[in-house]
Amino acid sequence: MKVTVVGIGLIGGSIALALKESGFAETVIGVDNKSEHIIKALELKLVDKVLLLPDAIKQSDIVILATPVDSLLTLLPQVLDQVDNQIVIEVGSTKKLVVASVKNHPKRKNYVATHPMAGTEYSGPEAAIRGLFAGKCSVFCDVEDSDPTAVETIKRLYEEGMNMRIVYLDSVSHDVHTAYISHISHICSFALAQTVLDKEKEEARIFELASGGFDSTVRLAKSSPDTWIPIFRQNRENIIDVLDEYINTLLTFKGLMLSGSYDTFHKKLEHANDIRRILK
Amino acid sequence: MKVTVVGIGLIGGSIALALKESGFAETVIGVDNKSEHIIKALELKLVDKVLLLPDAIKQSDIVILATPVDSLLTLLPQVLDQVDNQIVIEVGSTKKLVVASVKNHPKRKNYVATHPMAGTEYSGPEAAIRGLFAGKCSVFCDVEDSDPTAVETIKRLYEEGMNMRIVYLDSVSHDVHTAYISHISHICSFALAQTVLDKEKEEARIFELASGGFDSTVRLAKSSPDTWIPIFRQNRENIIDVLDEYINTLLTFKGLMLSGSYDTFHKKLEHANDIRRILK
Known part of the structure; x- marks a missing residue:
């Protein structure tokens, strides 16, 4: 799989590490609007390469949005605008408003709402660590609005790629x-x-x-x-x-x-x- | 030195371990009013032997009270009533009322008020651990009311016996x-x-x-x-x-x-x- 991670901080960087290490991702592409994050992510080998968002989306099977939840409200619809068959997930700590931001998007089915429940008090690419997610839970929300094949692929991403268990909840709960x-x-x-x-x-x-x-x-x-x-x-x-x-x-x-x-x-x-x- | 520890739980048990391991105490005598604590402390080799309080005081150079702070208000005066040249310390998390309980006691100078600042959320003899105090601070309160030689001995107990640093504060502060x-x-x-x-x-x-x-x-x-x-x-x-x-x-x-x-x-x-x- 070719995977893009948008936002290479604590969470995005740790996901990149897990997906590479498990072999789930053959290539991880990094996208970040902070140049210091880009430089650090390459230096720390969190990602294989860095691209601008439109190119990264084109070259990927899965796009993971790991940015602060306010930015997701505009970023998620923008990314869905650009996808063809790619699956898009975000890993935000809130779900109701994020899911609502693409409620009527024509590509809604390409999107799976997820929340891998793990973290530390540190931030930025330097905070990314191996094994952050192992043994923890990832919440999947409102999966009935996503394409079942996409859900299945993302289930494998978390289970096989990140060693997590899946819990299903609606976004409001x-x-x-x-x-x-x-x-x-x-x-x-x-x-x-x-x-x-x-x-x-x-x-x-x-x-x-x-x-x-x-x-x-x-x-x-x-x-x-x-x-x-x-x-x-x-x-x-x-x-x-x-x-x-x-x-x-x-x-x-x-x-x-x-x-x-x-x-x-x-x-x-x-x-x-x-x-x-x-x-x- | 022969040291008695009264109250062989998390704190008392961990002090006993530290004082034995460092060689500061040649013998540690345990006192506890709960028989299950006595049995466990012996089983875990936290103490060398167990005695009733009056006998333990007689056989000791130093008596350490590591019981809940409410019991200290009666226990500390009772112990001071029984000492000759022994030094008595307690390790409670409050100081003002404890110190006040022996303000006018004729043996007040035999007592040094201390608070080794370390702990865990667990309790009882099973919770005692090696190295709990190492590198941490112990507070000494109102040392002007204690015999200077006793303070010096207790300073060695914490510094050499438990690898702690000493901080001086009045009991109110x-x-x-x-x-x-x-x-x-x-x-x-x-x-x-x-x-x-x-x-x-x-x-x-x-x-x-x-x-x-x-x-x-x-x-x-x-x-x-x-x-x-x-x-x-x-x-x-x-x-x-x-x-x-x-x-x-x-x-x-x-x-x-x-x-x-x-x-x-x-x-x-x-x-x-x-x-x-x-x-x-």
Whole structure:
């Protein structure tokens, strides 16, 4: 297969590495509007060659869009305008608006909406890593709107090319669930980092005391605002719902401390401990 | 040196391992009021022998109290009542009330208040690990109230026995800073776990989608309520201050989403990115 990856950052670069390594892609073509990404992607051998988008599409069997989700709203229709039999997928963290952007496109069936659920707090081609996706899940959305043969090919891309499992969800449900299991974690972490940075002026001195627990909860605050602001924007309603519930939980905890109801607070934390069943 | 560790869980057990391995302690005596901890500690060779507290104190040069911080308020004075020349330290995550519990004790100078800043989300003797403390900081509080020779010995215990660096803080400042760099992280994580568990009824299906980011922010929610409720209780005022600021930050983020002020939101996240300077 000849595969084009548009946007050679953490996600696009890691996909390129996986598809080459597994042999699913015989050639990976890179497209990126940042020249420094192009140069770095070639230097790191993430891609075999780089081309401008129209040429890359012509030479490919599959085009993978791995750009921030705001740009997908214009890029995806533009790419579909240029395809013949090529399959187009995007790997954005939101789905409802992205899918809606090509709802009535004559080439809609060439497009498969996917979300490989993996990442790190780093960004850019240097952040691409081998094995980022292995053993994780990729969500396929609204597959009934895609050509079944295209879906089958993309299933192989994820299963054989990237060692992932496939989960099917409609795009609306996808956005609800990712608000809970991904987007809110980033909001919490950004907010915690900002709170602590604002307060602790004697940084160097105090932060050397911080250990693993602190690192763990604020690590996602290193993530790129260019990636995350568009996600927060597109999934605003779901994220605000979760955020409201999260703030309510925090206010409940505060109330229990203020009223000295530590037995009830203890029971709440025991309930939170149920997360042990889920996290390995 | 002969060292007694009272409370052979994650922290006490890991201290015992470090002090034996470094050769600082020739003998480590274990004390624990849970028989299953005693049995496990012997089985895992965390301690050389187990004794009841009064006998352990008599046979020791140093007594380390590694129990939950609520029990320290009665245990620390009781232990000081029984010492002759032995040095007593505790390793609790709060300091103000613990130090106050022995303010006027005739043996106050035998006691050094310390907080080795390291841990994991696991608890009990099975959670004890080698190298937990290596390279991290231990806070010494109110050292002017301790015998200088005792402070010097405990400095060696941490530096040579556990490969830690020493930071000096008064007990009041300690509790303010740990609220920011440790306690609030646990509150956030417990609250996030509870929010998500309450909402996601189709757990098995949805949580398999969760990846590293989610794990990272909710991992601390696996922590023991028996350890953390007493910490939240003793450091209530500082934690509520931080919690108020954190909730305000979350409400600011929400307001920026509601008003569509994504440029300002972007700038806030860039500021949160400053945490990159601090986290390696």
